[in-house]
Amino acid sequence: MQPIDIGDLRLDASNTSKQSALYLAIQDKILNGLWPTNGRLPATRLLAEELRVSRNTVTAVYEQLKAEGYIESRRGAGYFIQWATPDHYLHTNTQGELQRSLPPPSLPDLPLEGKETDQRPPFDAHVRNRPFAPGVPDLVQFPYKKWARSLQCHFQRAILGGQNDIQGNLALRQALSDYLSFSRSVDASPQRIIITVGAQQALYIAINAILEAGEKVMMENPGYAQMRKVLDRSHINVSYLPVDAKTGADISLLDQFDGKAVYLTPSNQYPMGTSLNTNDRMRCIEWAAQKTDGKQARWIIEDDYDSEFQFANRPYPSLQGLATKFHGDAANVIYVGTFSKTLLPAIRVGYMVVPESLVEKCLSVKDAIGGDTAMHIEEVLAEFIAEGDYLRHIRKMRTLYQEKQRVFVEALHEHFGDRIEVISQAAGLHVTFRWQGGLTALEAKAALEEKGVTIRTLEYYCDANTVNEMPDWMQRTLVAGFGNSSLEDIRQGVSILSACFRERT
Numbered sequence: 001m002q003p004i005d006i007g008d009l010r011l012d013a014s015n016t017s018k019q020s021a022l023y024l025a026i027q028d029k030i031l032n033g034l035w036p037t038n039g040r041l042p043a044t045r046l047l048a049e050e051l052r053v054s055r056n057t058v059t060a061v062y063e064q065l066k067a068e069g070y071i072e073s074r075r076g077a078g079y080f081i082q083w084a085t086p087d088h089y090l091h092t093n094t095q096g097e098l099q100r101s102l103p104p105p106s107l108p109d110l111p112l113e114g115k116e117t118d119q120r121p122p123f124d125a126h127v128r129n130r131p132f133a134p135g136v137p138d139l140v141q142f143p144y145k146k147w148a149r150s151l152q153c154h155f156q157r158a159i160l161g162g163q164n165d166i167q168g169n170l171a172l173r174q175a176l177s178d179y180l181s182f183s184r185s186v187d188a189s190p191q192r193i194i195i196t197v198g199a200q201q202a203l204y205i206a207i208n209a210i211l212e213a214g215e216k217v218m219m220e221n222p223g224y225a226q227m228r229k230v231l232d233r234s235h236i237n238v239s240y241l242p243v244d245a246k247t248g249a250d251i252s253l254l255d256q257f258d259g260k261a262v263y264l265t266p267s268n269q270y271p272m273g274t275s276l277n278t279n280d281r282m283r284c285i286e287w288a289a290q291k292t293d294g295k296q297a298r299w300i301i302e303d304d305y306d307s308e309f310q311f312a313n314r315p316y317p318s319l320q321g322l323a324t325k326f327h328g329d330a331a332n333v334i335y336v337g338t339f340s341k342t343l344l345p346a347i348r349v350g351y352m353v354v355p356e357s358l359v360e361k362c363l364s365v366k367d368a369i370g371g372d373t374a375m376h377i378e379e380v381l382a383e384f385i386a387e388g389d390y391l392r393h394i395r396k397m398r399t400l401y402q403e404k405q406r407v408f409v410e411a412l413h414e415h416f417g418d419r420i421e422v423i424s425q426a427a428g429l430h431v432t433f434r435w436q437g438g439l440t441a442l443e444a445k446a447a448l449e450e451k452g453v454t455i456r457t458l459e460y461y462c463d464a465n466t467v468n469e470m471p472d473w474m475q476r477t478l479v480a481g482f483g484n485s486s487l488e489d490i491r492q493g494v495s496i497l498s499a500c501f502r503e504r505t
Contacts, residue, residue, distance in 0.1 A: 273424020
């Protein structure tokens with residue numbers, strides 16, 4: 001059983017006693033089945049540091065939970081959950097449904113690239129992966145040796161050489177179910193998880209499972225450019241939620257939207273780096289609970305982008321988990337995630353968690369477009385998660401990325417002073433910053449490309465038809481990735497940016 005991640009565990013600020021607040025927070029995780037039976041709780045020292053409470057407080061809470069029968073202590077091993085959730089609290093299917101089998105995919109992959117435009121980044125791998133390129137994790141720190149040993153072991157298993165289950169390896173879905181429940185409060189039984197070739201395939205499946213050509217969806221603008229390509233390929237009518245640098249997406253516009261779905265990155269909006277607060281999340285959930293034309297419920301597609309890497313604050317629980325608390329099985333949220341940012345893009349594994357009523361339709365779409373992940377890759381990943389290596393890697397990278405983000409922001413202030421404003425939160429793998437006057441973002445990007453630095457403007461993330469309507473500050477905003485940059489790369493890159501400004505002004 002993999003160790004439990006602290007994840008989105010948070011204390012109720014209205015509770016004057018930290019000990020009481022911590023007790024209720026952990027009890028809630030256990031009672032709702034989000035922390036699994038036999039799961040090992042975080043070490044007292046680690047939990048105390050993460051939540052900024054005393055270790056004595058954590059120990060007292062653990063001992064109280066132990067006395068009440070929720071957990072047990074094992075000498076030399078720590079505390080483990082022993083309370084078994086009653087069946088009526090669990091949203092599970094029968095064993096027969098777990099063994100669902102559909103014909104293997106036979107059609108070639110459906111290309112998801114959009115039309116070629118000046119906004120499209122170069123497809124040269126070197127250019128796409130160099131320092132400051134957004135969306136690329138640290139390619140050096142991955143545990144290659146351990147991964148290679150496990151991969152070699154599983155690759156020699158003949159049983160893994162054939163066709164994969166269209167839904168994905170059951171061992172991986174089980175490991176993901178456990179991880180998502182205690183880390184992100186996602187209600188994700190294995191039979192409702194579908195493994196995909198990255199997040200973009202998951203988004204394509206989701207859109208084609210819930211919408212017909214010509215129907216309406218709303219998404220953030222600026223927003224995830226690859227999602228716009230999916231919508232264009234699927235002939236979906238798109239409306240936009242403007243994203244403000246301070247307040248994030250304008251959720252109030254949903255009240256006038258008569259479409260059937262909205263696509264959001266609520267935990268760390270990409271690329272603006274804002275988060276939806278609880279009130280806005282509830283507003284989205286209640287909007288989805290309403291029916292269109294009195295018949296069809298609406299849908300939320302939640303892309304939990306970079307949720308694992310929050311540096312300044314505790315992460316919000318998933319919107320899907322919040323919706324399930326209020327609407328149970330009727331929560332119309334499709335949750336999408338990927339390992340491309342937490343591990344490596346080359347692994348090409350994503351996943352989606354869908355309501356039980358939507359599983360078969362999603363599998364039908366996936367079967368039509370093909371693109372299964374190799375079974376031995378899924379087995380390695382399942383083992384990596386279940387044995388705790390994935391959680392350890394995330395903790396390590398969270399610390400590293402936090403330092404990179406700090407150095408990046410400090411370097412900007414060192415070279416530009418108050419002329420540069422960082423508008424993204426301390427999270428994720430990128431920094432979004434803006435300035436007033438002087439070079440435009442397009443001019444700065446071109447100057448940096450001449451010096452071998454890849455960076456993006458907000459124009460890339462906006463619908464082409466809305467670019468001329470962008471406020472002036474968006475014309476002077478850049479998005480820089482720091483994931484695949486060393487600390488020296490960051491300092492040198494910001495210095496080059498500063499030199500470009502001096503040369504062009």
